[in-house]
Amino acid sequence: xxxxxxxxxxxxxxxxxxxxxxxxxxxxxxxxxxxxxxxxxxxxxxxxxxxxxxxxxxxxxxxxxxxxxxxxxxxxxxxxxxxxxxxxxxxxxxxxxxxxxxxxxxxxxxxxxxxxxxxxxxxxxxxxxxxxxxxxxxxxxxxxxxxxxxxxxxxxxxxxxxxxxxxxxxxxxxxxxxxxxxxxxxxxxxxxxxxxxxxxxxxxxxxxxxxxxxxxxxxxxxxxxxxxxxxxxxxxxxxxxxxxxxxxxxxxxxxxxxxxxxxxxxxxxxxxxxxxxxxxxxxxxxxxxxxxxxxxxxxxxxxxxxxxxxxxxxxxxxxxxxxxxxxxxxxxxxxxxxxxxxxxxxxxxxxxxxxxxxxxxxxxxxxxxxxxxxxxxxxxxxxxxx
Numbered sequence: 006x007x008x009x010x011x012x013x014x015x016x017x018x019x020x021x022x023x024x025x026x027x028x029x030x031x032x033x034x035x036x037x038x039x040x041x042x043x044x045x046x047x048x049x050x051x052x053x054x055x056x057x058x059x060x061x062x063x064x065x066x067x068x069x070x071x072x073x074x075x076x077x078x079x080x081x082x083x084x085x086x087x088x089x090x091x092x093x094x095x096x097x098x099x100x101x102x103x104x105x106x107x108x109x110x111x112x113x114x115x116x117x118x119x120x121x122x123x124x125x126x127x128x129x130x131x132x133x134x135x136x137x138x139x140x141x142x143x144x145x146x147x148x149x150x151x152x153x154x155x156x157x158x159x160x161x162x163x164x165x166x167x168x169x170x171x172x173x174x175x176x177x178x179x180x181x182x183x184x185x186x187x188x189x190x191x192x193x194x195x196x197x198x199x200x201x202x203x204x205x206x207x208x209x210x211x212x213x214x215x216x217x218x219x220x221x222x223x224x225x226x227x228x229x230x231x232x233x234x235x236x237x238x239x240x241x242x243x244x245x246x247x248x249x250x251x252x253x254x255x256x257x258x259x260x261x262x263x264x265x266x267x268x269x270x271x272x273x274x275x276x277x278x279x280x281x282x283x284x285x286x287x288x289x290x291x292x293x294x295x296x297x298x299x300x301x302x303x304x305x306x307x308x309x310x311x312x313x314x315x316x317x318x319x320x321x322x323x324x325x326x327x328x329x330x331x332x333x334x335x336x337x338x339x340x341x342x343x344x345x346x347x348x349x350x351x352x353x354x355x356x357x358x359x360x361x362x363x364x365x366x367x368x369x370x371x372x373x374x375x376x377x378x379x380x381x382x383x384x385x386x387x388x389x390x391x
Contacts, residue, residue, distance in 0.1 A: 011044045012385060013099035013127070015112040019077065021060050022053035023278045024247045026219055028134045030278070030302040032105055034194035036075055038378055043385060044074045046097045048090070048112075051079035055249070067096075085111050091119050099127040101385050103168075107136035108152055117161045130189075130384065132168040135299030137177035140223060140319065153181055162186060168384070170299045171321045191380045192321070193300040195309070198372060202311040202365045203286045207357035212350035213241045214315075215288040217281060217303040218295070220257065221249045225317070225336070228294040230260040232342045233268050238350030240268045242292075245284060247275045285310050289357065290349050294336060295319055311365035315345050329363035 016032045018025040036045050046067070051059040062068070065084050067076045078093060090111065094102075102120065106113045119125055135141055142149050156162060162182045169175035169190045178188050218224040226244065233240060248254045261270045276284060281303070285291065291307035291314040298304070298320040307314050308322070314331035316322060325331040332345040352360065 010042075010100040010385060011046065011097060012039065012101045012103055013094065013097045014045060014047045014103045014105065015109075015116055016047060016049045016105045017109050017112050018054055019047055019049040021062075021277070022050075024054040024056070024219070024249075024275065027298070027300060027302045028105060030196065031132070031134065031193050031300065034196060034302075035103075035381075037197075038194045039381060039385070040072050040074050042382060045076070046099065047075070047077045048093055049077065049079060050085070051081050055247070087115055087119070090115050091123060091125075094119060094123075094125050099125075102127045102129045103385075104129065104131040105134060107131070107133040108149060114156075114161075117165075118159075120164070121161075129165045130168050131165045132170070133174060133178065133299075135170075135174065135297060137174065137181060138297040138299070139177075140297035144223065157182065166384070174299050189384055191384065192375075192377055193302070194377055194381075195305050195372065196302065198309050198368065199282075202361065204358070204361070205286065205289060207289060207352055207354045209351060209353045211239045211241075212290060212346060213243070213288040214290050214292050214346070215243045215245065215285060215307075216292050217245045217285070217307075218293055219249045220244070220246050220254050222253050223296045225294040225296055227253075227257050227260055228336065228339070229292050229342070230257060230264070230270075232339050232346070234260075234264055235343050236265075236268060236346055236350075238267065238347060240346070240350070242268065242270045243273055243284065243288060244270065245273045245276050245281070281306065282310065285312055288312065289352075290315055290331075290346070292316070294342065296336070305368070308364055309368045311361040313349070313360050313364050315342065315349075325367075328367050329360045330367040331364065 014032060018029050020033050022029055036047065039045060051064045060079065062079050064079045064081045067078050069076050102116060104113050104116060120129065167178045167186060167188045169178055169188050170193050175188050175190050178186055216226060216229065220226060233242065264270065273284065285307050291312050293304060293316045295317050296319055301320045301322060304314055304316055304320060304322055308330060316333050317336050318333045323333050325333050334341045
């Protein structure tokens with residue numbers, strides 16, 4: 006059984022959802038690591054991002070799907086109200102309230118206002134999940150700036166401990182809420198590691214790439230498509246992800262049609278998280294020229310499989326080339342992305358195996374040296390006020 010401390014997690018989306026990407030993985034991994042020391046309650050929606058159909062789950066009541074100290078409330082749209090959220094908070098009577106969004110009305114603002122107006126006890130921890138990055142704020146900027154202004158005017162940040170996953174996010178919090186804001190910096194829990202490295206055939210002059218992420222401007226798929234136009238090697242490129250922005254996908258589709266004959270592209274559609282590993286291991290290199298990630302679960306999971314990555318320098322994963330785990334490059338230098346792909350295409354089996362093994366060891370060493378669990382236990386074992 007878990008400890009006495011109860012954590013009530015508010016998350017817009019949770020398993021079995023997958024379309025929202027990283028934020029879902031962050032919450033799922035948090036629950037998996039913390040459930041043996043705490044009682045976890047997850048309040049979430051009953052359907053995936055953008056979906057009109059609910060999951061095949063029991064809705065509008067607390068259920069315990071597989072672990073005695075994890076309870077999940079899949080809330081239907083008609084029940085996602087102030088009254089319902091207040092009732093759930095009173096039922097749980099949490100020691101900690103963990104908010105996993107910056108700009109969600111039902112999953113951030115309403116819980117914060119309810120705790121103030123009704124005296125709900127519990128220390129409040131808010132994780133912005135990368136939503137305060139300048140690259141994220143450029144989408145729907147007016148709405149988000151109004152949101153942040155009201156957040157400050159209402160003083161909602163004064164009772165919060167912000168959970169920043171890296172230095173950039175800590176700086177973003179202080180930028181928007183002042184240097185006196187309470188911020189704790191702890192990285193995100195990663196997924197469980199594969200036990201063995203899966204090999205793949207590699208021929209010189211050929212390269213298979215995979216992009217896993219939302220088809221949205223922030224993930225920057227068009228950047229790679231423009232770089233691919235200049236490659237001489239034989240390339241197969243698989244795109245996996247939900248078409249979140251149709252106009253953006255239309256633009257990417259036009260770029261795909263302009264690619265030379267040596268580059269083939271396959272759109273594999275939306276794939277649930279449990280199916281991603283099978284796709285990743287069939288490719289030599291994971292690519293994500295993202296404009297900003299506060300962790301990058303898809304990046305980590307590819308590294309953990311022993312697949313080098315080609316990513317931007319806008320993630321916490323840096324210095325990869327020095328350890329033969331991939332490349333983290335400036336988006337201002339597309340020629341470096343082209344050169345990295347040409348270099349990887351030039352690997353023979355022996356050279357690729359060396360990079361693959363180095364990548365696999367890199368993640369194993371990263372996890373072995375991590376103090377994440379101890380840091381989270383410290384954050385969620387502090388005395389509750391009031």
